[in-house]
Amino acid sequence: MPRLAFLIEYHGKKISGSQFQLGVRTVQAELEAACKTLGRKEMRVHLSGRTDAGVHASGQVGHVDWPDTGEKDLDLWRMAWALNGILKSDISIVDMQLVDETFHARYRATSREYVYRFLNRAQRSVFLKDTHYLVHYPLDVEAMQDGASRLLGRHDFSSFRSTGTSQSSPICTVTRSELLQLGDGRLEFWIAADHFVYNMVRIIAGTLTEIGLGKRTPDSVENALEKSDRDLAGPTAPPWGLTLYSVSYPQNYNLFERDPSQRRLKEFSREDL
């Protein structure tokens, strides 16, 4: 059975998270249903990790073992078109690739990168309202940048984890933690780490918001990291500001170039025109 990796985008507004849950729309269930329609067999789709209800992804990675069809070569490019024809418009398979059986979307992932987007202006934006967290009060961007920089390195993130969740290790190594100031009041907080604990990026985003509002100091981040106490971090920022940007795998898999313009477009003959 050939193992196929997917590069997946989704808009979280009408999606109740990534992982299968009875009775609601999830990325996993939608992908499994589309695969079943196309491949005429039940399949299990594995994703790199869970995202919460309302969270977006521009670079989620999944894999599936596709049933043997007897055909010599699977035309992955046509399969992506067919699957997108089945999926609703808020989930898109951007690329597909054949991988060997050692690949696993979750267990082979070496790091993940998220972006949390803020809009700091008075009135709502009709274009950014579903992907940016609107903050009406003035934010001190330099203080937020200072706070963000203190997350770099290997720390215990127990203070930045929602309580009552799974017992994975709270120790994460953060390789990027950076707040960018774009034009028109837009801010982007970028964070990359080997792994993340539950709600970590949204709790960090809520903490940075409080720093920007002057409700706490940048060095309160270090205090929270040291003390392992959820009450020392800020509130959980809303899900619609968060996007899973990319997932990394060992080089030998050569998985997915990031620039979609490098991907194969439709070929046409003069007769198509």
Added chain:
Amino acid sequence: MPRLAFLIEYHGKKISGSQFQLGVRTVQAELEAACKTLGRKEMRVHLSGRTDAGVHASGQVGHVDWPDTGEKDLDLWRMAWALNGILKSDISIVDMQLVDETFHARYRATSREYVYRFLNRAQRSVFLKDTHYLVHYPLDVEAMQDGASRLLGRHDFSSFRSTGTSQSSPICTVTRSELLQLGDGRLEFWIAADHFVYNMVRIIAGTLTEIGLGKRTPDSVENALEKSDRDLAGPTAPPWGLTLYSVSYPQNYNLFERDPSQRRLKEFSREDL
């Protein structure tokens, strides 16, 4: 009666154009209804110009004569908040300003700038699908840039006007006509002119698309400009790629700074926190 200018954003997906039409949602009708709710009188809202059904705006300008309330000073900032509270989330009043009675959103406009956005990649994007025209076939960006540059200057745009429309002058002076290549297959065509004829930007976008696909040459643009024949230009590109970006007025009105981050944010006291 104080005259108020509005800076307006709207997302065109669920809007049947800017100008009042019986029985459908239009920007003008929504704004007039909101003004009536807040000001308790019928008011006429004037916009800088019409946009078609499905077209977006990030910098539409309008004005209204607000009924005298007897109050000494109108608090425009609170009024914008109140109006946005009444309007649905796909229309937003970004800024308001008091103007003198010589101002008129339509007749005082000196130029308008539009952006038409393309996405040139194989599979649809869940984030850009409502604001970008997806072209699956490879586009020759240099040829499109060449074609765009030939629109600069003063020309008769009869070939780039939908037939059966109003008899305004087809002579337009184009001061910017530029195709930008952004990352990830995104292209933006920017055009500014003193005025535009009906469907002009969408017909130019359709013509540039044909140039990008190799169906016509860049110099066919010049031929179309010279001959005044609609059949010599390309098809009308879809409305959702088009955004009215800004409208310019004489300097003496000091109308609206473009950077929203310069606009007044909410002020808060320690008690708000």
